[in-house]
Amino acid sequence: MKILIGTFDLLNRLTGKFEDAHLYRGLDAKNLGDFEEKWRPLFEERRRRARPEELLEANLQDAHWDWTRKAALWGNLLAYEAFTVEAEALTQGLMYVNKTRLSRVAGQQGAPLIYVELLATAPWNRHGITEKPKYKGVGQILTQAAISLSIEEEFKGRVGLHSLPQSESWYREVLGMIDLGPDPHYQNLKYFEMTAEQAERLIK
Amino acid sequence: MELTAQTRKTMTLNLTETEMGTLDDLSARKDISKTAVLRQALRLYQMIEERLARGEKLYFEQDNGKDKAELMML
Numbered sequence: 001m002k003i004l005i006g007t008f009d010l011l012n013r014l015t016g017k018f019e020d021a022h023l024y025r026g027l028d029a030k031n032l033g034d035f036e037e038k039w040r041p042l043f044e045e046r047r048r049r050a051r052p053e054e055l056l057e058a059n060l061q062d063a064h065w066d067w068t069r070k071a072a073l074w075g076n077l078l079a080y081e082a083f084t085v086e087a088e089a090l091t092q093g094l095m096y097v098n099k100t101r102l103s104r105v106a107g108q109q110g111a112p113l114i115y116v117e118l119l120a121t122a123p124w125n126r127h128g129i130t131e132k133p134k135y136k137g138v139g140q141i142l143t144q145a146a147i148s149l150s151i152e153e154e155f156k157g158r159v160g161l162h163s164l165p166q167s168e169s170w171y172r173e174v175l176g177m178i179d180l181g182p183d184p185h186y187q188n189l190k191y192f193e194m195t196a197e198q199a200e201r202l203i204k
Numbered sequence: 205m206e207l208t209a210q211t212r213k214t215m216t217l218n219l220t221e222t223e224m225g226t227l228d229d230l231s232a233r234k235d236i237s238k239t240a241v242l243r244q245a246l247r248l249y250q251m252i253e254e255r256l257a258r259g260e261k262l263y264f265e266q267d268n269g270k271d272k273a274e275l276m277m278l
Contacts, residue, residue, distance in 0.1 A: 003208045025208060077254060079247040100247050112234055112244060148205040153243075154236040 002026035002084070005145070010087055011136040021087040023141055027071060027094065031084050034091035034122075035067045042123035042130075059128030061164040062120050067094055070118065080117070083145045085138050093138035095119040097146055103158055105178055105193045113158035113193070114150040119143070128166075139167075143175065147199050157199020162189040175202065217242075 003025045010021040043063035050058040074080035079100045085093035101115035121138040123129045146159045162183060163171050168190055171177045177192040194202070219227065231238045252262060262275045 003210075005208050006205070023205075025210075077247070077251055078243075079251045100244065100251065110234075112236065144205045145207070148207050152207050154240045156235075 002028045005083075008085075008137075008141050010085075010092070010138065010141070012134060013136055014132060014134055019087055019135075021085050021092060021135070021138070021141065023145060024084045024086065025081070025145075027067075027082040027084045031086075031091045031094065032068050032071055035094070038090065039123055046123070046129045056165065057128050059126045059166055061166055062118070065118055065120065067118070067120075070096060074117075081149065083142055085141050087135060091122060092125060092135055093119070093121045093142050095142040095146065097149065099149075099153060101160060103160065103193060104180060104191065105195060108158065108195060111158060112153070112155050113160050114146050114153065114155060116143075116146055116159065116161035119161070139170065147194065147203065150199065156196035157194065157203070158196055159194040159199065160191065161193075162186050162191050164189065168192075 005023045005025055007020050007022055009018040011017075012019050043060060046058055047055075047060055047063060050060070071082070074082075074096060079098055081097050081099065083095045083097070084091055096117045096119075098115040098117050099112075101113055103109055103111045103113050119139065119142055121135075125133050125135045125138055127133055143159070147157050150157045150159055159177075161171070168179075171192045172179050175194065176198055177194045178198075180191045180193060182188040183191045227238050227241060230241045234241060234244075236244075256262065263272050264275060265272045
């Protein structure tokens with residue numbers, strides 16, 4: 001089931017104007033269809049064109065995520081929830097969160113939080129994949145949704161995630177999340193957390 | 205950002221004093237309401253059940269990485 005949460009502004013970089021984007025709670029066959037038919041071919045095409053030394057810059061580190069499989073695996077579990085952003089009748093962003101994880105930050109260790117399992121923006125919105133990325137702000141809308149969910153669940157805005165290298169600076173510098181360093185149990189990806197205080201500041 | 209509230213149903217729960225004490229304790233320790241504790245418990249229970257049904261096993265491991273015990277679910 002997919003429920004419309006609201007309409008938010010997305011900056012169209014190509015026109016310099018803001019456009020309506022719809023944020024949904026849940027994902028459906030349309031979103032998975034967009035992933036299979038619109039996203040995946042672009043990822044594969046970019047991968048074919050990329051030289052090995054270009055792979056990092058090609059912004060393809062999540063291209064292997066199989067959203068269709070994840071939806072089949074997590075779709076019926078209470079622990080997981082999906083969010084989607086749509087604009088121009090296309091899926092612009094996808095996110096899966098887990099509601100059963102606990103904080104690792106000293107002072108709030110063991111407190112429940114929203115853990116972002118997967119978060120991705122459409123390939124046409126990314127530097128490295130296209131020369132002129134279209135929409136800016138998809139990740140921000142989805143991150144805000146994670147914080148809002150955390151508040152709704154009484155987790156006070158606490159959010160945790162493992163970041164792909166391409167997104168580390170955004171989580172650390174733009175959102176101000178705490179960088180807890182590489183996690184040896186998770187492909188050495190850096191683990192980030194937003195505390196209740198940080199979430200409150202960000203919402204204000 | 206306000207998320208759309210999902211429809212909720214109310215139920216009465218009959219617990220022993222010990223069970224209620226445990227619920228109170230978890231609620232205080234996790235700083236969430238008793239309803240939120242029960243929602244978390246339900247999510248975890250369902251997830252564990254699903255994974256066990258797929259043939260996976262659930263273990264607890266000591267910090268030293270040596271002592272490992274399988275948790276048996278009924």
